[in-house]
Amino acid sequence: MTDLMAGTSEPTRRKPVSPRRNSVFTTVDLEQPGKQIGYFCVPQSPHDDAWGAVQVPLAVIKNGSGPTVLIEAGNHGDEYEGPLALGELLRDIEPSEVSGRIIAIPAINIRAVEAGTRTSPVDGLNFNRCFPGDFDGTLTRQIAAYVHDCLMPLADYFLDLHSGGSSLMILPSAIIEPSPTPEGHRLNIEATLAFGAPTVVMVDNLGETRTATAAANLQGLVVIGTEMAGGGLVSQDALAICRRGIRNVLKHAGVLKGPPELPQGANKRVLKVPGSRGYILADDDGxxxxxxxxxxxxxxxxxxxRIHFPRSPAREPVELRYAIDGVVFAKRQPGRVRPGNCCFVIADEYPEALAMKGRADER
Structure with a gap:
């Protein structure tokens, strides 16, 4: 599975988006050639800063003609491999290497990134459940609205870098976002396989439409996601996969020269989470x-x-059992659980993705 071709996957259908009225401003010019690293600024008026703004890091690298790849990291503030790998890319890459444009947001949920928390400490919201956002809403909704209305319409590809955060350990994986169209789904699969992670998993978030990747899908972008380890840690192995994978997606899009560099073992497992049957949730507090x-x-x-009950030592532990055959894709990290906490995610085989890959290679 190492013969993936580069630079051929262009979106075939775009849903136009008209930017809503807003007061966000930037310190970079998204149309200017060269490399700029600055901010988009969201005006805020909290108790300690009457006429201030929240500065969200924003970078653009533009040269010549070609597609635009929008890359986002820090969607959740306790997921670290994406922000680190994307920051390295921005420091290292030169405009002369680029054909087209890279728009990068390495710490999109900036207040959560600063706090090291999944959700924003400003409004308690999960950025990845706020799309299409609201310019008249709280900070998290305003940031989502800017990405949705002002950045996604500029892009052809969207790469969303995640890991398991503080509550989950996840196999370092590239994530297929299911598209609403067969052609979009094929393009998503090809681009996700180009990332070159050892495991590829299709995850539909139980049909959730408020995520960044779902929003990009609805706008007709080619969408790639990741899950890079987790546990609130930085994994050196996952960081290496992420570094290489970002460049591979840029090569696949044709923004960087050459074919993706797929190591031995890339795309070894291609899986899917089969809806709610793949999740093992706690029913108890223990x-x-x-x-x-x-x-x-x-x-x-x-x-x-098992779930144990230290306050009730006479009570037998509750056993958790697999509901399906598959592979353990994710496992809860903290020992403490409450009803509804996700303890395991199981993924099973996804042969349809490999079939699509095979047909693409034949062309």
């Missing part, structure tokens, strides 16, 4: 003991983990 480990085979009915 302490979670994982039995299953990341990347291991799950068999329906086998023991996945």
């Amino acid at each position: 302490v979670f003991e994982p039995i299953g480990q990341l990347g291991t085979i799950a068999r329906k009915g086998e023991l996945a983990g």
Whole structure:
């Protein structure tokens, strides 16, 4: 699976978006050639800053003609590999290497990134459940609205860099975002395979439409996601995958020269999360003991983990069992659990993606 061609996947259908009235301003010119690193500024008036603005890091690298790739990291503030790898790219890359444009937002949920939390400490919102956003809403909704209305319409590709955050450990993976059209889905699969992660997983977030990737899909962009380890840590292995993967997507789009560099073992597993059956949620308040480990085979009915009750030592632990056959894709990191907490995510085989890949290679 190392013969993926570069630079051929152009979006075929765009849904026009008219920017809504807003007061956001930038310190960079998105149309100017060269490399600029600055901010887009969202005016705010909190108690301690009457006429201030929240500065969200924004970079643009533009040279010649070619597609635009929009790259976002820091969607959740406790997911670190994406911001680190994207920051390195912005420091290292020169405009002369680029054919087209890179628009990069390395710490999009800036207040959450500063706090190291999944949700924003300003308004308590999850940025990735706020699209298409609202310029008249709170800070998180305003940032989402700017990305949705002002940046996504400029782009042909959207790369959204995630990891498991503080609450999950996840296999370092490239994520297929299901598209509403067959052609869009094919383009998403090809671009996601070009990223070159060892595991590829289709995740539809149970049909959620408020995510950044879902919003980009609806605008007709080619969409690629990631999940790079997690646990509130920085994984050196996942960081290396992310560094290479960003450049691979840029090569696939034709913004950087050459074919994607797919290491041995890239795209070794191509999986999908089969809706709600793939999630094991806690029904109890207690302490979670994982039995299953990341990347291991799950068999329906086998023991996945237990929930213990230290306040009630006479009570037997509750057993969690796999509902399907598959691979352990994600595992809860904190021991403490409450009802509704996600303890495991199981993914099963996704042969349709490989079939699409094979047909693309034949062309």
